[in-house]
Amino acid sequence: MENETNTASKFPYRLGFGLLFGLLGWLVPYLGVNSTLLPAKIQQIAPNQKVQIVALLATIAMVVATIANIIEGALSDRTTSRWGKRNPWIFLGMISTLVCFYFLTKVTTISGIIINWSLFQVALNMMVAPLVAFIADKAPEKYRGSISAFYGVGMNIGTPVGTMIASQYITNVNNGIYIFMVFEIVFTLVGLFLVGNGSNKGETVTKLHGSELIEAFSFPIHGDIRDFYLAVIGKLLFVSAQFIITGYQLYIFTDYMKLSDANATHNLSIMSIILLVAGVAFATIGGPLADKFHSLKLLVAISTLVMGLGVAVPAIDPAPWTMFVYAGLSGAAMGMYNSVDQALNVTVLPNPNSAAKDLGIVNLANSLGQVFGPIVASMIIGAIGYRMMLPAAGIMCLVGAILILMIKKVH
Incomplete structure (x- = not known):
């Protein structure tokens, strides 16, 4: 079995x-x-x-x-x-x-x-x-x-x-x-x-x-679906906020921070290294921490809040250092989030006999977030510029964290 x-x-x-x-x-x-x-x-x-x-x-x-x-x-x-x-x-x-x-x-x-x-x-x-x-x-x-x-x-x-x-x-x-x-x-x-x-x-x-x-x-309509959909929407907001930055990171350096293409490429490389190191480091410790303290929901919510802080930082100053801070915070957040998110999703499944299908629906938050984030960003950029899309992404994460904390089935 x-x-x-x-x-x-x-x-x-x-x-x-x-x-x-x-x-x-x-x-x-x-x-x-x-x-x-x-x-x-x-x-x-x-x-x-x-x-x-x-x-x-x-x-x-x-x-x-x-x-x-x-x-x-x-x-x-x-x-x-x-x-x-x-x-x-x-x-x-x-x-x-x-x-x-x-x-x-x-x-x-x-x-x-x-x-x-x-x-x-x-x-x-x-x-x-x-x-x-x-x-x-x-x-x-x-x-x-x-x-x-x-x-x-x-x-x-x-x-x-x-x-x-x-x-x-x-x-x-x-x-x-x-x-x-x-x-x-x-x-x-x-x-x-x-x-x-x-x-x-x-x-x-x-x-x-x-x-x-x-x-x-x-989509599931029977069983304990409240927590399931809270997790799905929370994930959608997290991924959307992430891709508000990811989808426009090159243009943030060139159009918002006014860097040359060569400087933008150089800073993108530094940012990618920070993201990789922070992401892998926190992904490694996230799961064991969740098992030790039995705090899946709390770790996912904290990760979402840290992502919110990270995406908002570049609004402070149109300079590369703010993107490096973003990379450190969001890399840590993504690492921690990715390491415990699937465990949270499994726990809130309304029917264990349809695990793959329902987890596939949870995974739609990834696909939709990668599209929804850039659409929101382009609307804000067109209306009021790059700077305001950054705190908007932060607010999305705040709402996502609140939804995760509203889940009752998971500690």
């Missing part, structure tokens, strides 16, 4: 490192290709329309990923096999994404890229939702924060590592994609090996009819 580890007394290191490797297996290739190699390929094919095409791809990807995440997560919840309910989907997702990556090296038209990237989102989400559900399936409750921390460390490593690898292949996109394909195979298979097969063959799966069928593939 997949929940047999709930009675285990030893810390499940294999599960933790399996989650870490499995996450890096899809996250590093996805971020490296999505943020750097895909735009580079688009620039080669259609340099005059690249900005509009990248925006169109992001929108399409968000819509497809939203639908795929819910459906594939729900199907995973209802899978029985000798390899468990999650592993078959993750393995199938790996094979499917590799096929999409391969054909991405062959396409030579924008329409081909759009079709390929839409199919890639379907394939990718076969891995995303089931992987997170391992925390609900296998992590003993007393170690849930620490296991979630492995996931958080991976989240904080994924972005800079993916970008660093991809930046070496901007002029040779196909070779970069091949490197990421090898990376994905190795890390995903190691992750699956470490987690183990966890056979659930023989597990009873209730047949779905009428309203039950609709509920299995939709």
